[in-house]
Amino acid sequence: MSWAAVAKKDFKDALRSRAIWAISVVFILLSVVIAYIYGSFSADELGVEGGITAEGLVFFLASNITLFVSITALVIAYKSIAGERESGSLKILLSLPHTRRDVLVGKILGRGAVLAIPVVVALAIGAAVGSALIGAVAVQALLALLVVSLLFTFAYVSVIVGLSAMTESTTRASMLTIGFFVLFEFLWGIVSVGIVWASNGFSIPNTFPDWIFVVNQVPPSGAYTTFLYALVPGQTGNAADIDAFYGTPWLGAVVLLFWLAVPAAIGYWRFSKADL
Amino acid sequence: MAAIDVSGVTKQFGGVTALQNLDLTVEEGEVFGFLGPNGAGKSTTIDILLDHVRPTAGSARVFGMDAHDQSVAVRERTGVLPEGYGPLGQMTARTHVEFALQAKGADGDPIALLDRVGIAEVSDRRVVDFSKGMKQRLMLAMALAGEPELLILDEPTTGLDPNGARAMRRIVQEEADRGATVFFSSHILEQVEAVCDRVGILNQGHLAAVDTIDGLREAAGATGQVQVTMDTIPESLVGTIEGLDGVTSVSITDGTLTAGCDNRAKGAVVHHCYEAGTVEDVETSETSLEDLFVSYTGGGA
Numbered sequence: 001m002s003w004a005a006v007a008k009k010d011f012k013d014a015l016r017s018r019a020i021w022a023i024s025v026v027f028i029l030l031s032v033v034i035a036y037i038y039g040s041f042s043a044d045e046l047g048v049e050g051g052i053t054a055e056g057l058v059f060f061l062a063s064n065i066t067l068f069v070s071i072t073a074l075v076i077a078y079k080s081i082a083g084e085r086e087s088g089s090l091k092i093l094l095s096l097p098h099t100r101r102d103v104l105v106g107k108i109l110g111r112g113a114v115l116a117i118p119v120v121v122a123l124a125i126g127a128a129v130g131s132a133l134i135g136a137v138a139v140q141a142l143l144a145l146l147v148v149s150l151l152f153t154f155a156y157v158s159v160i161v162g163l164s165a166m167t168e169s170t171t172r173a174s175m176l177t178i179g180f181f182v183l184f185e186f187l188w189g190i191v192s193v194g195i196v197w198a199s200n201g202f203s204i205p206n207t208f209p210d211w212i213f214v215v216n217q218v219p220p221s222g223a224y225t226t227f228l229y230a231l232v233p234g235q236t237g238n239a240a241d242i243d244a245f246y247g248t249p250w251l252g253a254v255v256l257l258f259w260l261a262v263p264a265a266i267g268y269w270r271f272s273k274a275d276l
Numbered sequence: 277m278a279a280i281d282v283s284g285v286t287k288q289f290g291g292v293t294a295l296q297n298l299d300l301t302v303e304e305g306e307v308f309g310f311l312g313p314n315g316a317g318k319s320t321t322i323d324i325l326l327d328h329v330r331p332t333a334g335s336a337r338v339f340g341m342d343a344h345d346q347s348v349a350v351r352e353r354t355g356v357l358p359e360g361y362g363p364l365g366q367m368t369a370r371t372h373v374e375f376a377l378q379a380k381g382a383d384g385d386p387i388a389l390l391d392r393v394g395i396a397e398v399s400d401r402r403v404v405d406f407s408k409g410m411k412q413r414l415m416l417a418m419a420l421a422g423e424p425e426l427l428i429l430d431e432p433t434t435g436l437d438p439n440g441a442r443a444m445r446r447i448v449q450e451e452a453d454r455g456a457t458v459f460f461s462s463h464i465l466e467q468v469e470a471v472c473d474r475v476g477i478l479n480q481g482h483l484a485a486v487d488t489i490d491g492l493r494e495a496a497g498a499t500g501q502v503q504v505t506m507d508t509i510p511e512s513l514v515g516t517i518e519g520l521d522g523v524t525s526v527s528i529t530d531g532t533l534t535a536g537c538d539n540r541a542k543g544a545v546v547h548h549c550y551e552a553g554t555v556e557d558v559e560t561s562e563t564s565l566e567d568l569f570v571s572y573t574g575g576g577a
Binding site: 093259 | 352358360361366379380
């Protein structure tokens with residue numbers, strides 16, 4: 001199948017990138033260090049509630065992942081389509097019987113797979129180190145971490161590829177993707193407060209409304225953490241405090257699926273209409 | 277069935293009209309040369325056939341299939357040497373050809389294809405390290421993968437040395453002998469002249485002329501010329517030559533009489549000159565494609 005051929009080609013190409021190897025090695029080492037720290041100190045020394053547990057290890061490892069995945073996804077995927085248009089390699093791809101959809105899907109899968117490998121390796125090693133030190137393994141929680149992390153990885157790559165598909169200029173692609181990252185990973189706190197402030201008649205209320213929970217799930221990293229709470233037994237996170245229908249950690253899953261599907265669809269729509 | 281059928285195609289990019297109501301038909305098995313000055317719209321036409329660009333108006337069909345709606349089916353039967361391409365990542369020449377074979381669902385030996393275009397020795401070198409000519413040869417090898425029914429070649433001799441250009445012409449002829457239709461665009465006339473059955477001249481988005489090369493010559497009014505250099509040219513000779521059957525024009529420059537005429541009249545022209553005085557030299561030639569091209573495209577921009 002055509003998208004598989006494109007995916008394979010992209011996978012092999014992305015593997016060659018030294019930047020990815022470097023970032024991956026750093027990430028794996030960091031995960032090991034984090035796991036080691038978590039397993040070696042007491043809860044008071046770390047400032048962690050509820051003691052050192054195998055489940056706690058999962059959340060500790062998770063904290064490392066969002067930043068790594070988001071930055072690396074940006075690096076390996078921002079030029080995935082815009083760059084091929086600029087360099088002319090898209091001309092070759094589309095002179096062969098591939099559809100533009102094959103190209104888009106193939107790149108999401110190929111580059112997603114390249115990013116998934118260090119994520120899985122880092123989680124596996126970190127989990128092994130941490131579990132050995134703690135003396136307990138939370139199998140279900142670790143599996144949950146794996147599943148949610150893979151979903152997050154592919155969702156993020158899908159967003160970046162989708163953004164890359166919207167333009168023929170790598171400069172604009174880098175602006176779009178960096179802009180996305182900055183807005184949703186750094187500025188979102190301000191944005192969500194701003195939304196509350198604006199809807200409250202331009203003043204900050206004493207207690208924040210419940211729906212700010214929804215606003216805070218919008219960035220992929222927010223949704224990631226929330227969804228993790230849904231899958232780890234015995235945890236519910238912030239959602240527990242909310243009474244409305246959306247007060248569920250499964251909202252995180254919905255948001256991640258949104259990020260997986262929607263920007264790529266929009267990018268494809270623009271890409272499919274464009275003149276090369 | 278026509279291999280290529282372009283009907284009323286207009287393409288505008290912003291304020292620029294690249295193609296204006298273009299009608300063009302290429303029959304199966306033909307070798308068709310698509311000529312035109314830079315910016316005439318040749319690559320745009322090819323882009324439309326491959327669905328890289330969508331026409332503003334009109335339609336294009338390849339083997340009866342719509343170039344946009346059935347583009348994948350079109351490209352399954354077509355081998356393309358595009359213009360403005362770039363290598364696929366860090367892949368080697370061999371893996372490029374393998375990629376093309378796999379895309380076409382064809383069995384074939386990548387090395388045999390690379391050998392045919394003359395770059396078998398560098399099959400495992402990365403294409404990003406190739407010279408321009410080597411890349412062009414690789415693109416041709418990829419276009420030939422799977423023995424497509426239609427070959428679309430956009431400026432195929434770009435970057436090729438004379439050996440490469442000659443090899444390209446030989447390959448085009450071999451493909452035509454195999455029964456493929458070949459559609460290639462060029463502004464290098466000798467290449468076109470050597471292999472094409474018919475030629476279309478595109479100028480500023482319009483098809484200025486389309487015919488066999490001989491047909492174009494006839495339409496232009498002369499198929500050849502004779503230049504006779506004489507010791508002295510009697511005044512009456514001009515009138516005599518002009519009156520001959522098949523002679524369209526006579527002019528004299530510095531002791532040389534130049535007569536534009538049909539090939540059959542050349543002998544008569546020389547004969548009358550010989551009768552009228554002392555002939556020092558005789559040269560005959562065909563109206564060059566370059567002259568035709570220039571006359572159809574208004575002297576170039």
